[in-house]
Amino acid sequence: MANALQELPVTTAASAMAGARTPAIWSPVPQDVDLLITAMEAGGHRAGDRRAQARTPWRVQASVRLFVDRPGHPARVIFTRDIHSRGLGFVTRDRLPLGYGGVVDLPTHDGSLLSIACTILRCRQAAPGWYEGLVYFNREQTAMERITG
Numbered sequence: 159m160a161n162a163l164q165e166l167p168v169t170t171a172a173s174a175m176a177g178a179r180t181p182a183i184w185s186p187v188p189q190d191v192d193l194l195i196t197a198m199e200a201g202g203h204r205a206g207d208r209r210a211q212a213r214t215p216w217r218v219q220a221s222v223r224l225f226v227d228r229p230g231h232p233a234r235v236i237f238t239r240d241i242h243s244r245g246l247g248f249v250t251r252d253r254l255p256l257g258y259g260g261v262v263d264l265p266t267h268d269g270s271l272l273s274i275a276c277t278i279l280r281c282r283q284a285a286p287g288w289y290e291g292l293v294y295f296n297r298e299q300t301a302m303e304r305i306t307g
Contacts, residue, residue, distance in 0.1 A: 186217065186218060187217045187219060191217075192217060194249060194285060195237070195249060198239075213241060213242045213247070214242065214306055216305075217239065218264070219238075220237070220262060220265065221235055221236065221263045222260055222261070222263075223260050223263070224260035226260075235251070235252075236250045236291075237249050239290070241306065245294040246262070246293050247290070247292055248290070249284060249288055249291075250289050251288065252289070253289050254278045254289070254291060255281075258277070259275070259296070260277075261275055262276045264305055266305050266307075267304070267305065267306060267307030272304075274295050276295050277293070277294045277296060278291060278292075278293060280292040
């Protein structure tokens with residue numbers, strides 16, 4: 159299973175900017191975020207991996223709006239790590255409250271913005287000033303290729 163994950167395309171800042179089809183709203187992750195995610199992946203261990211679904215490495219800037227936020231509160235910026243039909247991994251500068259629902263806005267490869275109802279399942283400190291977490295999609299997303307390209 160690990161080999162299948164390694165063969166999937168990774169959308170990084172360099173590869174997203176190199177493609178001629180890159181839409182205006184496509185926002186690749188900054189270099190420092192890419193470095194953080196790469197370090198987290200290198201430092202992780204695969205032996206105890208409890209993931210039931212294969213995930214596609216996918217790095218873009220997205221945002222989360224929580225239902226608990228006051229009207230007019232700015233969306234929280236997240237940087238995606240990987241995605242699958244039930245959720246996505248991310249890193250962010252903001253500590254997000256666990257168990258709260260909201261909407262994650264994801265730029266798709268075709269240039270549109272996809273809003274998906276979600277719940278924050280995990281958000282823990284990964285490095286000083288950075289948090290890593292998991293957003294769970296409230297409904298399974300069956301068209302992953304529309305999002306990731």
